[in-house]
Amino acid sequence: MNDSKQFNDLYAFVQVAKLGSFTQAAMALNVQPSALSHRMNDLEKRLKVKLLNRTTRSVSTTEAGQQLLERTAPMFNIIQQELHALSDYTDKMSGKIRINTPERPAFELIYPKINHFLVENPELELEVFINNRYCDIVAERFDFGVRSGQDVAQDMVAVRISKENTMTVVAAPRYINQFGMPKTLKELMYHRCIVNSFNPEYRLSEWEFIEKKQLTKIRVRESVVFNALVLVKQAVQDGLGIAWLPRTTVEKEIASGQLIEFFTDMNITYPPMHLYYAKNKHKTPAMLGLIELLRWKNEDKV
Structure with missing residues (x-):
């Protein structure tokens, strides 16, 4: 079996199952509904299991189809996210940056500086999540955290962003x-x-x-x-x-x-507040720009 065809048909199945319609899925995939229906029939024959229940008005997954959907859909989402993230490797100030920060630094240290930064870089997406609890920024998929210098873990890179x-x-x-x-x-x-x-x-x-x-x-x-x-x-x-x-x-x-x-x-x-991130974190041009933007510029003063 051609691996690329198998992959393409699985992706088509995910679209049909998520949308619950051959017509809508065909529009999303830019193919004819009849051709998409034939592809799903072929996929079921190859796998030797029924994946979809079809009626004249709707399409729903069988138990086996639901299991396949739940296991494969997240994989396709990850692939799409990674392909989207490749834009971060360009020289443009683009991509998404997520920051986890307590309330005071968000208002006093971050927003006053990022205001103009976002205007100047309209392709940049920024999420600032205000959270006074400690969190694992790696596990929760944040690019940066903000904490007092004494509270930053030793395995993180910390950049001072405030006076004491x-x-x-x-x-x-x-x-x-x-x-x-x-x-x-x-x-x-x-x-x-x-x-x-x-x-x-x-x-x-x-x-x-x-x-x-x-x-x-x-x-x-x-x-x-x-x-x-x-x-x-x-x-x-x-x-x-x-x-x-x-x-x-x-x-x-x-x-x-x-x-x-x-x-x-x-x-x-x-101690002063610090912006911190994982040592092995890939830093995009936008992330490097944000680090320099927030960095405390008078580090020998308090």
Whole structure:
């Protein structure tokens, strides 16, 4: 049996089975419905098993046909994906890039830079998936992940994309006028606090500070909880409580007086954010361009 004919007929069978119609499948394959029907008859004879149930109105798979469809259709999908991916090897900024990132880097570090990058490279497809949970970017087929440098696995290549992340405690003047300003870290435990939740199992209600050169942790009351940083920021601006946020997230509001920060001499600073990817990852021109676009340009500054 000619292998190419067998392959072509299997592909035609997948189209018929998926579309449930000889007419629609024939249109997709650019052949005549009668010719396609004869090819399916020949395929069934060669395999010595009935694959399709035919009526005057519809076509459906037999049990054997369904098994063949479920096993072969994914293979054809993979082949099509790989053929499509070959465009990534050209010099053009094209192809698809998938990034897994927490919320803050997506808003503060990635989107402000990719905005113009996408306009300049219209053939590039970009997927930014906001996810505050840790994930295996290789298993989940992401090209890049974004995490704090201390959280990137050693078998990954990490590229710094931000300055160091300093946290700060802030509240709106409205809240301070109503409830007063805490004078010591321990007083935070008696205030209404707005807490960020990374996932249902982990809430950021243990705030960290550097007090007398020692790490101090204060567990605050979870008066309001959001799993989106943008809502935490909005709630603190609305005077609903005190929040512990990255300073870069609220620096404009602090400068304008919309928010007041305190305990600044005890702010803790965490490592910079990094874009990371697998060491053996093939990097297309578009991926290389994105790496350089996001790379921290002042690496000897914080």
